[in-house]
Every structure is written in structure tokens, then in C-alpha cells.
Amino acid sequence: MNALLKEIRHNPLLWLLVFVPAVFGAHALEPEAHTLLFALSVFAIVPLAALLSHATESVAAKTGDAIGGLLNATLGNLTELVIALTALSAGQYVLVKASIAGAIVTNTLFMLGASFLLGGLKYHTQEYNRINARFQAGLLFLATIALLVPSAVTEADSAPAAAFTQQLSVGLSVLLIVGYGLGLLFSLKTHREVFASADSGESHETPWPMGLALAVLVGVTVLVALTSEIFVESVQQAALDLGMSQAFVGFIVVALVGGAAEMASAFSGARKNRLDLSVGIALGSAAQIALFVAPVLVLISYVIGPTPMNLQFWPGAVVMMFFATLTAALCTNSGRATWFVGVLVLMVYTIFAMTLYLLPPRVQ
């Protein structure tokens, strides 16, 4: 417990934890103040995500390389998963899908681009292990094809058969999870050595003791779930009040909130000239959402959702995911980065954000 308090004292991000009781209090007193609840829940989720991330890494550090890698790989986006599960059980599939697509695009473009820019402002040229970048980009490319081809194939058809879409979504989900599992086998086991420099960087924070880590993991997950509920309830009305399209909120706001903790790590890595770490977090996290979180949500929707969810995304989201992946693949191809590469990647993100922001509400 002491370790936890010490951590909170030294990490300004965690001071935002004060918003956790605030959001619950406000919800009890003013359940209709949507914009306020939306803002409070956003600020509350950021420090909770940071705690979750630290707890996961602590458990992983204690359990040895293979299991630890597996834990990091499955729980690394626990926050995004919990938010999405909450939205799923509320039947808000548009929000779930927007937040999945947004998390992929935001991690691939904003987190990567800002890391390049921040690092590049300090160092003339930075180098990193491009093998890991290529590996993650390959996984993302696979996921993009999985999301794109079904839409492309049924596009011509006026009324795509719902049964077809649903069967295909289940099949693709299983395929992506298998692909993700084999990717872990490849990177953690059979070809571990080529990923060496990228992995060694993870353990830069003092791990917590096992008991504390597990307690935080369980307790904070519950808090995230409760906060997400308020967030999901309020987001739609708040978006209307703030004049933002729902697509913008799901794609940009939720994704930035859910990924804030990881961004802090990625940016600090870039400033310390450890771009391996930044690239690994950015692309690794995007790949995890695309190949693990999204398909798991589809499969879980059969149990908890009002109706099953499919993997068919809004065409605009698919186009953005495709270009985000292509941008990441082309930019990380050389294993070098300068500030201008960061600018280019951030500008692609800005194009997407601007388009979504200006989008008339009825178009989703």
C-alpha cells in the first residue's frame, strides 16, 4: 500500500485520481448533467489506466519472460477492453466500433508520430529496431485486410445478407485471435532473439509486490468499469451538447483517453532516445486491439450483448485504418526517424481528426 501511495505522490498523472470520487459523486447528485459527467469520467479514466498499466507490468515482471510477455500482451489494453465491454452490454455498437477503430488509428498515427516528433526535436536522427516495427505492421496489415475485404466483397450488393456478415465475423475473429497467438509464439519464443532490444526496455519502473499488483489489477478494473458506465451513458448527449459528431468522440476522444497512460510511456521513451520502446508500444498496442480486443468483443457479444456484434465497420473507418497501417508500414521501413517523419505522420492523423470533426452528425 505504501508503494502505491509513494507512486501516487511522485507521478503527477495519478493526482487526477481525485476525479474518480468526483465522477461518482456528481453522478449521484446530477445524473442528467451529461457534459459534466462526460468530462469528469474522461479525467477519471486517465489515472486509472495508468495504474492498470503499472499493475499489469508488475505482475508480468514477477512471472518470468514467457508468461509475463503473455500477460502484457493480453492485459495491456485492459482499459480499452473494459470501456468497450461496458458500451457493448449497453448495446452501443456504433460507439464500440468507433472506439476500436479510433484506438488503432490513434496508436498507429498519433502515438507514433508524436514520439518521432518529440524525439526528433531533441536528437538529429534516431534509430530503432525495425524488425519489431515490421512485425507489428504485418499484424496490423492482416487485421486491416480482415476488416476490409468483407466490406469490399459485399459492397456491390444492395442488401448484404446479415447471416453472411455474422458468420464471417465469427470466422475472422477466430482467425485473428489465432494469428495473434502465433505472433506471440514467434516473438516471445521461436524468434525471441531478433526482438531482444525492443523488449528489454519495458522494465523501467520499479515493479510492485505481487499482492499489491494483483489487488490493484482487480480493484482498478472494477473502478474503470464503473466509470466507463457513466462515460458511456453521458457521451452521446455530451457530444451533441459540445457540437461534436459521435464519430469524432468515439474515434478521437475515447481513443486518446484510453491510451493516455501508454502515450506517457511512449513519449518519455522517445525523449530518452529509446525509440524502440516508443515504436513497440505504439504499434504493439494497435496490433493488440486489432487482433485481440476487437475479435474478443465479437465473440463475447454472443454472451453479453443484446444481439451479436459483427466485424463490419463503417467504410470511412476501414479506409482510415488502411491508411494508418500503410503510413506506419512505409514510415518504419527504414528504421530511422527525424522530426519531419513525425510531422508527416501527425498530419495524416490531423486529416482524419479534421474530417471527423467537421462531419455532419447524420453521417457516421
Add this chain to the structure above:
Amino acid sequence: MNALLKEIRHNPLLWLLVFVPAVFGAHALEPEAHTLLFALSVFAIVPLAALLSHATESVAAKTGDAIGGLLNATLGNLTELVIALTALSAGQYVLVKASIAGAIVTNTLFMLGASFLLGGLKYHTQEYNRINARFQAGLLFLATIALLVPSAVTEADSAPAAAFTQQLSVGLSVLLIVGYGLGLLFSLKTHREVFASADSGESHETPWPMGLALAVLVGVTVLVALTSEIFVESVQQAALDLGMSQAFVGFIVVALVGGAAEMASAFSGARKNRLDLSVGIALGSAAQIALFVAPVLVLISYVIGPTPMNLQFWPGAVVMMFFATLTAALCTNSGRATWFVGVLVLMVYTIFAMTLYLLPPRVQ
């Protein structure tokens, strides 16, 4: 003749030749047993394709480098050409196009991916001459643009002018054949030396004497043509009976059948750590179908088809060809392969196959 019998004794694939008389017998006795005829003709074409392939290589080996290369390059996909010609003269343009697109996708993804996987299970990392891979990927890229742009340009138009499509198809066909010819000039003549390591691997089977090779070439081509006729007649009804969409049959089944002989060579090359050979066969064969077989079929359709055939493919097929080419280009860029690269490529293929398998019959 002795050489032929010896070959048959030592090559288990050729034992399938027993299906050749079987399919003719069955067709004479039960002309309406579509599913049986379909299965028998599939099994009969596989060993015939292997014989054709060996005969072509034998003739090529005797005629010296330049003419031999040319022969291999034009007759290498004789089986696919004969099947497509049979379907063409029966006016089954949907099947012709599906089998062309399917052969490109299957060679690019399944043959390449399985070679990487099979090789990678035996060797930790494999290297190959990436110049040849880039060259073939470049040809494929050109063909993909030739098939994609006309569709993209007329997409907005409600009723694409048939005359426009037909004129453009002839123009593009001539262009692709010229491109293919210049590619042969480049790889066999002006810049032969950079392709050296890739080519040297072809002569791993004892070539037959010229007389036998020519006799087999002519005789087996006739047998393939006769078997194809039964195959083309039965495939549509069999697909219905087996519950497979026609797109799946044309794209996946025909392509796997037509390419079985080449796959055997590619896989055996990969297991012997001669990935140059495997990559060369997979991408070279795909490029040959896209830049030679397909445009030749369009031009021939003016002579033998009921009406001229155009180069406008079903949008889903174009999307698959584009992604197959992009996957091959990105994966062969580094000149190295591991088992996981094979898994990724095979998974892209599985996504396509799964989509086509589940596709409701009315969508083509």
C-alpha cells in the same frame, strides 16, 4: 517411353493418372453425375498438369537458355490456359474470370505462404534473391492497376458504356502482353546476371529426350482439354450440390487444381532451403497468368467465344488481387523469410477463401 514409365513409377503424384480413364468412363456411363464427374476430373487434371510441366521443362532444357526461358515463360501455365479456353468456348465468362483471378491470388498467397511456412518449420531464417521477387511483384502490380483502374473510373457511372469497356480491354491486353515481353527481354537478356541465382535452380529433374517431351506435350494437352470439358460442364451443378458458391469453386478449387504441379515443386524447393526457386515459381506463375494468359484469353475470345470477353473483373476479385499483390510486395521486400511470414501470408489467403466460401450464392 521408358523414361515416362520410370517417372510415373517414382512419382506418387502421377499415380493419379488412373483417374484420367476413370473420368472418361464415368462421363460415358453417367453423364448426369455432376458431383462425381467434377471430383474425378479434378483428380485427373492434377497428374496431367505435372506431366505437362515436366515436358515443358524438358523441351526448354534442350533448346538453350533464351528460347528455353521463353518456352517456360509461355507454356508454364498451359494447364490453366487450356481449362480457361474450354470455359471460354462454352461462354462461361464468370468461370474464366474467377479462375484467372483465383490463380493469381492462389499463386501469390497460398503457394508463397506455404513455401515460407514449410521452409521456416525446418530452417530458422531463410534468405533468397529479392531482385527476382521485386521484379515479379512489379509485373503483378502493373497488371493489378490495369484491372483496377478501368473499374474505378467507371464506378461512378450507372451504366458503363459497353463499347468503352471492350475497347479498353483490348488496349490493356495488348499493353500487358507487350509489358510481359519486355520483362522477358529484361530478365532473360539485358539484365540476366541479376536473376542468375533464381534461374539456376530450374533444372533439378532429369529432362526427357526431345521426342518424348514433344509427344507428351501434345498428347497431354489434348487429354487436359478433354478432361477440362467434362470439368467445365459439371462444375456449376456440382458447386450447387456441394453447397459451395461458384465464386469459391472458380477462385479456390480450380486454382488449386491447376497449380498443383507447380506447388509440388515450390514446396519441395522450400524444404531444401532453395527459396529462390519457390518464390520464383509462385510469383512468376502469378505474373504469367496476369500479363500473358489473361490478355491472350481476351484477344482469343474474339475468335472462339460466343461474344468478346472483357477485362472487367468483379470488384471483389480486383480488391483481392490488389491485396495479394501488396502482401507479396511487402513480404518479399526484405529477402528473408521465417515461418511466421508464411503464416501471415496464408492467413490473408484464408480470409479470402473464408469470405468466398460464406458468400451467398446470388452475390458473385
Add this chain to the structure above:
Amino acid sequence: MNALLKEIRHNPLLWLLVFVPAVFGAHALEPEAHTLLFALSVFAIVPLAALLSHATESVAAKTGDAIGGLLNATLGNLTELVIALTALSAGQYVLVKASIAGAIVTNTLFMLGASFLLGGLKYHTQEYNRINARFQAGLLFLATIALLVPSAVTEADSAPAAAFTQQLSVGLSVLLIVGYGLGLLFSLKTHREVFASADSGESHETPWPMGLALAVLVGVTVLVALTSEIFVESVQQAALDLGMSQAFVGFIVVALVGGAAEMASAFSGARKNRLDLSVGIALGSAAQIALFVAPVLVLISYVIGPTPMNLQFWPGAVVMMFFATLTAALCTNSGRATWFVGVLVLMVYTIFAMTLYLLPPRVQ
């Protein structure tokens, strides 16, 4: 003045200047002879563009590296800009957009491909600084996404909100100009050294004295503007008379005319084994049009056009720009060129030109 006359005597391209008085004379005598005026104005613009280009370089050479680079970067496509401004003030937005898209595609494919081919016919293999190529391809990639995403996002919508398109166009225009400015900062200032070999080649013509250069710059710009007016007036009717679609004229003819002077430099560089120069001109010019000329036209249209122009291009043009950029990115990735790479790139261009030429008039 002597320097100018000497230049004209030694440069056969400038003998075409005789067409400048010819077009004005013809316009005064036969204002309805559209096809004649169209042809005369085309031939008149080519030598004027060459003079403009030399004048810009002369001014740039006198003003030192940084300002000179900036001048070259902003005035390098002055001809295209003046033609487009004339069409803009005449409210011919379809022609403006076609000529922008055409200039990008023509520079990226025709100028690059022909340089590779011409150089490759003389030298077995040519090498060049691929850093500059990657940089320019990156800028082009950004511009392509900026033009593509808005169309893709609103595609599903039956009646895209005009206000949305207009706001987005202004936002994207500002973004692209900022991106272009930061790119200049990167290539001319912070990372100048990596572009070294590409830049050194520019000063191969004797610069004119400052006074002459400025006088030519102003005088010839006026002549180009006057000629463009006749060109823009006559092009539509002439296209009809010559049986060419308007898309073909804007895309191919205008682009070849506007870029003739730069092509002469690029091709001469390739024949002298200075491919750095050719690649720099081809891709640099395309990037300049995409990130500077096009957005400036959108912003200027608020002042001089009858109604504001947006950045939404005809889908076929967007597809062509995307594939032109992808082709350039893939082809220049290795930093080496042979004649066959040139053939491949030229064939992609031929596919586009053929499609546009055969396109029925009503489809644009």
C-alpha cells in the same frame, strides 16, 4: 538582353517562341477557330515555360541557398499556377482540377518513367540519392490522403453536405501548405546535408544577370497569362472537335504542355547519368503542385473565383493519384534504376492515358 538572345539561338525549344505572336494574331483574326487556337497556344506555352524556369533559377542562384531554394520551391510551377488561375477566374473548376491531378500524375509517372528509360538505355544500372525520393514520395503520400479521405468518408452519403466539403477543403489546404513549409524547413535547413547530392545538380545552366532574370520573370508571366486565356477559352470546343474527352485534355495534354520545360531538364539529367536531378525534378514538382499549387488555388478561389473551389476531386482522379504515388514510392525505394523500371512506370501512365482517352464524354 544579349544573354537572352544567345540563349534563344542555342536552345531549339525556344524557337517555338514564334508561336507566341502567332497565337495572338490568330486570336485577333479568327476568334472562333478553336482547334487552331488550342494548338497554337499549346506550342506557345512550351517555350514560355522554359524561359520562366530559367529566369526562376537565375534569380534563385543569385539570392543564396535558403532564399533561392524557397524561390525555386514556390515559383517552380509558375506556368501551371498561371494556367490554373486563368481557368479558375473563368469558373472552369473541372479543368482546374483535371490539370492539377494531371500534373501530379504526369510528373510522377511520365517524367520519372521516361527519365529512367532514357537513362537506362544508355547506362546498365543507375543509382541516385533515395533519401530525396523518399522525402518527396512522403509529401505526395500525405497529399493523396488529404484528397482521398474526404471523398471516402462522404462516399456512402447520397448528398454530401456542401458546407462540410467546403470547410474541410479550407482546413486541408492550410494543413498542406503548412506541411509543405515544414518540408522546406527540413530539406533546406535542419537536415540539408542528407539532400546534398540531389541539390548540387541544379546550377547547370549559366544564370542570367539579376535585372534580366526579373524582367523575364515578370514579362513572361504576363505572356503566359494572356496565352492561357486563349488556351482556356478554346480547349473545351477543341476537345470536342478532336474527339478527345475533356478529362483527357486536362489530365494529359495540359499537364504535358505545362511541364515540358521541366521534362527537358529531367531527361537531359538522366542521359548524363545524373538521375538525382531527374528524380528530384519529377517528384519535387509533383509534390509542389499537390502541397502548394492546389491548396493555394483553393484559398485564392475565395478572392477571384465566381464561387469558392473545393478540394474534392473526381473519384477516378483520386484513384490515379493514389496509384501514381504508390508506384513512385515502390519504384524509388531501392535507389537504383534500370530501363525496365522506366517501362513499368510508363506503362502505368499509359494505362491511365488510355482509360481517359477512351472514356465516353459524359463521364468525367
